[in-house]
Amino acid sequence: xxxxxxxxxxxxxxxxxxxxxxxxxxxxxxxxxxxxxxxxxxxxxxxxxxxxxxxxxxxxxxxxxxxxxxxxxxxxxxxxxxxxxxxxxxxxxxxxxxxxxxxxxxxxxxxxxxxxxxxxxxxxxxxxxxxxxxxxxxxxxxxxxxxxxxxxxxxxxxxxxxxxxxxxxxxxxxxxxxxxxxxxxxxxxxxxxxxxxxxxxxxxxxxxxxxxxxxxxxxxxxxxxxxxxxxxxxxxxxxxxxxxxxxxxxxxxxxxxxxxxxxxxxxxxxxxxxxxxxxxxxxxxxxxxxxxxxxxxxxxxxxxxxxxxxxxxxxxxxxxxxxxxxxxxxxxxxxxxxxxxxxxxxxxxxxxxxxxxxxxxxxxxxxxxxxxxxxxxxxxxxxxxxxxxxxxxxxxxxxxxxxxxxxxxxxxxxxxxxxxxxxxxxxxxxxxxxxxxxxxxxxxxxxxxxxxxxxxxx
Numbered sequence: 382x383x384x385x386x387x388x389x390x391x392x393x394x395x396x397x398x399x400x401x402x403x404x405x406x407x408x409x410x411x412x413x414x415x416x417x418x419x420x421x422x423x424x425x426x427x428x429x430x431x432x433x434x435x436x437x438x439x440x441x442x443x444x445x446x447x448x449x450x451x452x453x454x455x456x457x458x459x460x461x462x463x464x465x466x467x468x469x470x471x472x473x474x475x476x477x478x479x480x481x482x483x484x485x486x487x488x489x490x491x492x493x494x495x496x497x498x499x500x501x502x503x504x505x506x507x508x509x510x511x512x513x514x515x516x517x518x519x520x521x522x523x524x525x526x527x528x529x530x531x532x533x534x535x536x537x538x539x540x541x542x543x544x545x546x547x548x549x550x551x552x553x554x555x556x557x558x559x560x561x562x563x564x565x566x567x568x569x570x571x572x573x574x575x576x577x578x579x580x581x582x583x584x585x586x587x588x589x590x591x592x593x594x595x596x597x598x599x600x601x602x603x604x605x606x607x608x609x610x611x612x613x614x615x616x617x618x619x620x621x622x623x624x625x626x627x628x629x630x631x632x633x634x635x636x637x638x639x640x641x642x643x644x645x646x647x648x649x650x651x652x653x654x655x656x657x658x659x660x661x662x663x664x665x666x667x668x669x670x671x672x673x674x675x676x677x678x679x680x681x682x683x684x685x686x687x688x689x690x691x692x693x694x695x696x697x698x699x700x701x702x703x704x705x706x707x708x709x710x711x712x713x714x715x716x717x718x719x720x721x722x723x724x725x726x727x728x729x730x731x732x733x734x735x736x737x738x739x740x741x742x743x744x745x746x747x748x749x750x751x752x753x754x755x756x757x758x759x760x761x762x763x764x765x766x767x768x769x770x771x772x773x774x775x776x777x778x779x780x781x782x783x784x785x786x787x788x789x790x791x792x793x794x795x796x797x798x799x800x801x802x803x804x805x806x807x808x809x810x811x812x813x814x815x816x817x818x819x820x821x822x823x824x825x826x827x828x829x830x831x832x833x834x835x836x837x838x839x
Contacts, residue, residue: 385503386500388481394474395442395445401473405470407469407574410733411690412542420539420780421537421539423538426494427766429531434768437768444558451565454542458472458517480526481504486527494794495795502779505536505780511781514539514541519538519542520539521536540691544691546675556764570686572685577733603812615808615813618803620797624646647790649823650804651705651717663702665700668698675688694732695743698716753788775791790803790804
């Protein structure tokens with residue numbers, strides 16, 4: 382794997398290109414979760430086309446300042462009000478921007494371009510404490526020029542302001558303006574009261590009951606006792622061949638055969654992770670699925686076009702270790718599907734009320750939770766600079782690792798040029814060794830060997 386050092390400019394603070402409203406904006410209840418008080422980290426690799434400017438970083442710098450005119454809350458600062466809730470003071474104090482250069486070509490990052498990316502920290506500027514968001518710039522961006530003419534866009538952005546789709550929408554605005562558009566092709570919408578509970582529930586609404594806390598065992602959870610920085614990060618690639626092998630483990634004619642790639646891979650990863658972490662057979666384990674409320678499934682609470690706040694809900698499935706790992710794969714896949722389909726209008730409203738009451742999700746009392754997010758379509762056909770095209774990227778296992786104890790499903794291309802999915806995983810070292818063994822068995826196509834291993838793991 383290639384190694385290199387970035388030559389960075391001094392950080393500068395960029396304010397909106399023109400005057401913007403001075404006001405204070407409230408966040409939604411989904412935005413104001415304590416668990417979102419961190420900077421999310423994103424990297425995007427771009428291949429230059431004809432007509433590119435002499436210095437892409439300078440062009441993006443100018444476009445960023447113009448985009449902040451429309452997305453002016455991002456140029457403000459967060460503070461806590463008297464009730465401890467976060468609000469945005471739209472002060473136009475600005476965001477941090479760094480220009481950098483590395484003596485490397487795009488192909489030096491891998492062919493095909495897949496995580497883990499070499500020296501990814503060199504592609505990101507310093508944000509300090511990733512869990513301290515109050516009173517600080519809300520965006521830290523670095524544009525790293527490559528000697529082939531391409532560049533890498535790396536940034537940290539406060540998650541309280543935007544979710545993955547909102548972040549992509551903002552970067553799209555920068556790309557639109559850098560391409561020559563007079564204004565963003567998607568104009569931003571604030572409307573944070575849309576996902577704010579009208580009344581704070583004193584008890585959990587009947588439509589949504591959080592899973593009970595598991596008090597049946599005192600065994601320590603390695604995911605809680607091991608510092609994230611001491612864990613091992615790995616990525617697992619699922620191309621058409623791997624997906625076909627997993628799907629063939631479901632009997633012909635079973636409804637689970639029609640599961641999506643996300644549902645199928647998630648079911649297998651959840652089982653392998655559970656075995657790898659050595660949980661006891663009677664313990665409860667949970668799967669939390671992050672779902673975008675802008676999706677087609679939500680035909681009851683329309684999210685306005687241009688809304689860039691947090692609009693994700695996270696239904697939770699649960700089972701005992703014995704149930705999860707002892708049942709046929711088809712049953713696990715069906716559990717994943719049913720969990721997604723249960724997110725009705727009533728459950729969505731109840732979850733917002735629950736989040737408003739707890740100020741977090743999942744509840745801090747809940748352990749053995751595996752969170753999964755499908756971000757394969759977040760930036761597809763979106764980030765078009767005109768003079769550069771997106772070659773790859775996503776959420777690296779860098780920056781705030783506490784927020785990356787789950788898995789992100791990212792779209793990529795494998796060595797055969799086939800559209801594939803790469804899934805991140807962060808585990809203690811011994812658990813990762815066992816996880817890799819379990820995944821290898823699932824992909825081997827040898828049912829007898831797999832069943833025997835599952836029995837012995839329990």
